[in-house]
Every structure is written in C-alpha cells, then in structure tokens.
Amino acid sequence: MGDGPVIALQDVTKVYRQGSVDIHALRGLSMEVEPGEFTAVCGPSGSGKTTMLNLIGALDAATSGSIVLEGQELGSLNKKELSELRRDRIGFVFQAYNLMPVLTAYENAEMVLWVQGVDAATRRERVMGLLEQVGLKGLEDRRPSELSGGQQQRVAIARAIASNPAVVLADEPTANVDSETAETLLGLMEELNREQGVTFLFSTHDPQVMERARRVVRLVDGNIASDQRR
C-alpha cells in the first residue's frame, strides 16, 4: 500500500437493465478517498449512493470505468480474488445490521477473523478488545435477538473493523436507530476514525451523519453534484 488514495473511482458508470429499460445509476463518476477520511455520501433516493458503495465494496461490477482499491483495479480480479479482497480489506456495516442470528455478539464479531484463518487466541484477544471498545463488554454471549438495535450495530461495527480493513463501507448505518443511538454510534465511528485511522465511507440521508462527516459528497442523478471537505 502506497501513500495514494485508498479508493479511486474514474469515470465509473453503472447501468441496470429493468425489463427493456436501461437505468443509469452512475454516470461517469470520479472521486478519490484518502486514507483516514470520514466521508458521507448523500443525495436523494436513486441518486446512486448505494450503487457506489456496492461497486467500491466489490459486491457488484461497474459497467464501465475504473475502481481502484489500495492500488488494485477491481475489474481485473476474479470472483475468488474479489471475495478475498472483501474479506481482508473491506469492512461492511449494513442498515439492517445483518448479524448472524444464531451467533453471539462475540462470534459475530470474530467471523471475519475466523474466515481469514486467524488462530483462536489471537481472535479472542482482538475481538474482546473491540467489543470493549464499542461498549459491549459483558454482552459478548448475547445473541442479536437479545441486543437492542444500537447494540447490534455496534457488533456490526466491531465485525467490520476486526480485520483492520482499508475502508469501512457503511450503508445508512443510522437509519434503523433513534437519534440518540445514532449519535452514540457516530461518536464511536468518529473515535475509531480519529484514534485508529479507520477510513469510513457512509451513504446516508441522516443530517446527523452529514454534520459529523469531515467530507460530504452529494450525488445527484448518478454523478457528484458537490464535494465538500471540512
């Protein structure tokens, strides 16, 4: 990894076919995200926020253009390499938490490390530390159904950062929690960003997120309408 941007999008387009109609979700979008940035991508519904995150997260492929993550062109990777890239370099936080309901908070948080093949002792040390950091000490053995929405999202954050990813992609992370919980979650992510240099890229409608973000990228009709750094 060099000193360059962690993410670089160049002239990216994404066209979905819906019946006989082509939907242009992204129209030649270009942007870069530097390491340690705390960026919110906002815009109206259908502006391409989620599509952009999906493309950066290697969950979907661009129709044209280039997406580079830590110097790796995603378009040149096969499915297996993309899966390994997601496992090792990208953390995901979803709007609906998306934790495994049969696993405890601890087991959910250690999932990525387990998939990476990290040994049990190292996993335990890392995950216990993370759960304490996100304020879930003592709740390690609870399953998602025994946790509040905010607590579940904290587990999701712990899972996302457990493997020290290059970037955490958070799709509307505060959409399902009340404003007080949202504030706490944002504070937690800000702290992780500030103290550990974790790069966050959010898609959001939430004004709270936009207020806290140090960079706000506004999308309209699949392209960047404004890009403000604070």
Next chain:
Amino acid sequence: MKILRMAWRNLWRNGRRTLVTVGAMTLALWAMVLYTSLMQGMLGSMESTLLDVELGEIQIHADGYLERPSIWERIEEPDALLEALDETGLRSSARLLGGALVASGDASTGALLKGLRPDRDAQVSDVYQRLDRGEWLDAADASGVVLGYRLARTLGIDVGDELIALSQATDGSMANDLFRVRGVLQSLSEETDRATVFLVEDQFRSFFALEDGAHQVIVRSGEGQTLDAAGEMAQQATAASAPGAEVKSWRDLLPGLANVFDSAQAAVQVVAFVVYVVIAIMILNAMLMAVFERIREFGVLKAIGVSPRRVLALILTEGALQAALAIAIGLVASAPALWFVTTRGIDVGQLGGTAIMGVSMDRIWTGAISPATIAGPVFILLFIVGLAVLFPAFKAARISPIEAIHHQ
C-alpha cells in the same frame, strides 16, 4: 468447528420443521432396517430350507436322469462314490427315487418315494428335524414312512395311519405294500409338501425290487467352502468312482431360484430407495425453505468474504446433522423391534406354507441380523439426504451477495 456450531444452531431456529424432518428420516430408517431384517430372514430361511433340507449344494445323478427321470437310470456303485466323496471331506448321502400311486381309504394320488439311510442322510439334510408331528424314519421300523403335510391332508391320514403304495417294480412285477405313517413334515416346498413319501432304503429296494444303485447323491460343501470349490472336488471324486455321472450345483438345478436369491438384496435396496425418495422430497422442501428464509444471511456471509465452499459446507452440515440424529434415534428405536423379529418372529398364520418359487415360507417369519441389515439402510439414507441437500446447498453457495442482501 464454527460451521458445525452454526449448522446445529440453525437447525433449531425452526425446531418444529427440524423435528418433523428428522422424524420422517427416523421413521424411514426404522422401517427399512426392520424390512431388511425380515427380508434377510425370509430369504435366509428359504435358502436354508432349499439347501439344508431339500437340495444340498451339489447333486450327482446318473447321466440323463435329470432330463428323463427314471428308476432305471442309476449310479451303479453309489457306495464307491460316497467313499470317494468321504475322502475329499465332503458330506454325502445317496437316495433312491421312484414314483408310485399312494392311497388311503378312497383317496389316492401320485407321489415320489424317496428311499434313504436315516443315519447317513442326517449328515446332508435337516429334513429329519422338520417334522410337524410324529417321528422321523427309523431303520428298525421298515414299514414306517414320513409324508409331506399336504399329501397327508390330501389322503386324509395322520401319524399311525396306514398307507398303501402301488407301482411297477424293476423286475416287471406289481409293487404294492402297506406302510404306516410315522411322521408328517412341516411345509417345506411345493414338491415335498404335495407329493413326497420318505422311507428307509431297504424298504424302497424291497418295494421296487431294486438290488443296487442309487438315483441321487446329495453332497454338502464344507464350512466356508465356496460352491465352485466343492463342485470341483465332487467332480473329481465322481470322475474317479462313478464315471459319466452328472455333477450339478443347486444353481444349475434351479437357476431361476438362484437368480431370485441373487437379486433379492438388490430388490430390498430398490424398495429402500423408493421409500427414501419420498423422504428426500421432504428434506429437499425443508432445506429449500431454510435456504430461502436465510438468503440475506448467505448474502452477508459472502459479502464479508466467506467462500462459497464454506456456505456449501454449512448447508451440507445441516443435512448431515439431521441425518446423524435420525440414524442415532432410528437405530436405537430399531433395537427392540429387531430383537422381537429375530427372537420371536411374526406369526404369519395362514400365509405359512405359501410357496415362493417352490420354497415354502415358515409359519413364524423371523428376521435376520447382519452388518448389512444396518449398513444398507443407513448408507442409502445418507446418499439420499446428500442428494436432497445438494441442490439447496449449491443454491446458497452460488447466491450473489448483492442480490441476497437486498432480498426482501
């Protein structure tokens, strides 16, 4: 380990569905173990009746006797042949066979008289143990005969009654004699039940005025000896002491029945397969539902980098755990049922004596137990569960994370 834990917990997310699926598998396994045991028991009993009581593994006849059975077609020096067979270690006994009209009161019917030496014959045939009532032949009781049970019924006679036999003796005279029924056999085979009269050799010779020779030599193979090996030894002994006589294995004598025995095991497995296919559809349905309900979860797993192979392993493990539970419960539940059918058996009442390919079923149908009784049904269950789970497992493994995460 984590996959095993996840799979186990996933099963109990919808405990009722899992219990119904495992219950169906258990019931199928239980039924198939029992069915296999009963079929093995029936076939074993038929084979035992056929070989231990009726045919022996090998029979030797004078050349041409089998094509045209006749009292004239005899092995001329049976004692020399028996001696030669004794030297090879094969057990053997000679029998004399001749047709006669047997009668009692107003009833009469054709029958095959079988003359034998009771002491020697007991080495090759268990027929003396298969009496329904009365006693077996005794060399000291020259006029005593033992009948097949349907023959006794046809003639309306029982133990102690008189039996008249008429035939043509080998010297051209009219053979006729009065015998006394010593015993009536259990149902053994169509031929024995309907038309066989056993008597001691000397009485047979006297009746038919037959001084020497024998029509049939029954040979039994040694413990653990293959049919081919025993046949080869019998062949050599015959070539030396009774040249020209025909040596036939029971498979040569009854090829149709030999095929039935050969294909019976396959038939058991076909029935098991059909039963399990029904179960497989149920498992397929349950696993497909389980996969569809968790599409988002599989999407998340794949999004965070869990490989398709691991997702596949998760679903397969869920299927394997259900099968393992069913096998454990099914086998435990089979134990008392197996104990019952192998020790007590099922009284088939009127079906007892029903002939299958000429060999009669016992009145008490007992099961048999061998490694195959358990291994066959278990193996087929595992195979079917594997097949049924494979499709949902591949479906889950191939899910596109982006579509799965946004699945409603």
